[in-house]
Amino acid sequence: MSAPASPLRATAAMTAMELRITARRGENLLVTIVIPAVVLLFFASVSVLPTPGRPVDFLLPGALALAVIATSLVNLGIATGYERHYGVLKRLGGSPLTRPQLLVAKMAAVVAVEVVQFALLIAIAFGLLGWRPPPGAPLSLLLVGLVLGTIAFAGLGLAMAGGLRAELTLALANALFLAFLLLGGIVLPIDQLPAPLDTLAAILPAAALADLFRAAFGASANVVWSVVVLAAWGIAAIAIAARTFSWE
């Protein structure tokens, strides 16, 4: 009798397909790989921004946060929106692959891309901008930020992809990317923003994620607040995605 494959085999095959397709999506490589690297290099080289201390110390965590946003919100959201548009999700839904397996595969592919992005950004900071990890920094917070940030932004991306038309998801994901770049404490400290934008920025997940990464590199930041903000966004986004997601 025909039976489903083991969950591990099905999920691994789906993850491999996700990574293969991600690599073929040239326009998304621009936003995931190139933009965070350019933001880091450009703003660290021209000191136009009122950052405290050396620019690279402020900008590297910001670029890492931008990388997470690019991959889990923009890339995943747009790709999933078009998969829904083309009926790919519907067809997969009729196969023995389960929804949790598909979700795990997508998350695994996102995290794999993020690891590459992190390696590239840290290598740029280390090799070109003279950045060194401060001794005794709680680097494990990098992992906490990666996980919480991926959940929150991927949740937002999937909530858009599952409920909106693909074209609208594309436009909205790019608009949010820009908003988070400007208001998310990525290149500009949020205390430099005029009121009430600074208050708004403080409760956005982008600033929370960037602060968490700054804390990982030894900066003084309110880690608990960052974790609470990210977790709240993550729970809300996943709840919305679970309610509104439809296959067609």
Added chain:
Amino acid sequence: MSDPAPAIAIRDLVKEYDGRAVLGGVSFEVARGEVFAVLGPNGAGKTTTAEILAGYRKADAGEVRVMRADPWRAGPSLRARVGLMLQNGGMEPRARPDEILRLYAAFHAHPRDPDDLIDLVGLRGVAGTRYRRLSGGERQRLAFAVALVGRPELLILDEPTAGMDPGARSSTRELIRGLRSDGAAVLLTTHDLVDVERLADRVAIIDAGRIVAMGTPAKLIAAGAPRLALRFAKPLEMGELASLAAMVRRGRKGAGVRGELGDRSSAFIEGLAPDPGLVAAVTRWAAARGVLITELRAAGRTFEERYLELTGDSAASVAAPDEEP
């Protein structure tokens, strides 16, 4: 080994979209090793039926069993036993046919060899081409291969031969016949009458959400009332049609002539069983009028004629008028 329960059993299936009834009480069963065709015009409810059976939609009322399970609630173990082919592909445009087939193979414990399947459906030449560059027929063949990869016990194929060229159509039908002889059940929707005549063990003709006829194709054709079908080299004048009708009615109670609305190049003599005397009378009438008969068929209907009758397209036919006084 084999489960005696039918592969598909649905009873009084009802489905509405926005208060509009798409299925108004559909019932049928499909046995193991049977090819069952659901035939009907666009919008008749074929795809909705297939999608309910595939577990994509929930019936508003009625009972649905696919190998004893409710497809709406069923999990991966039922989906592993059912091979699906939907309309509009549903494949990632950037993926290649060999990759897609290997992916779906990896969802099954004992899949068919994806490489063999590529050859079987004739996609070897484009196995490494991105999906978005495939032709419509190639996409259909890939979707068919994906439906087969898990060695399904039941295939649900929504218009499988649509968009295929005649060669691919014919080899797809051959493959479906092979699956049937291996014991698989096949439900296919189509509006290709050739699919039904060449492939289906039984057919349900569905129109406006209701089954209007069901049985073997031969039985459905035979079930039509007997008649004589005529085709003429050029359309009859209205007066010629009336004269033919008058000739036929003379001494034959209940007989009548129907022509097709807007196209009087064919006519049907109905209401009586064709006999040698009728055929002779008709040809005599044609000779006297200088009308050339290009086709004359007394052996009942073609499947197409029967189908058009059953699906209400007979509204396009018109009774010949009485002879002018």
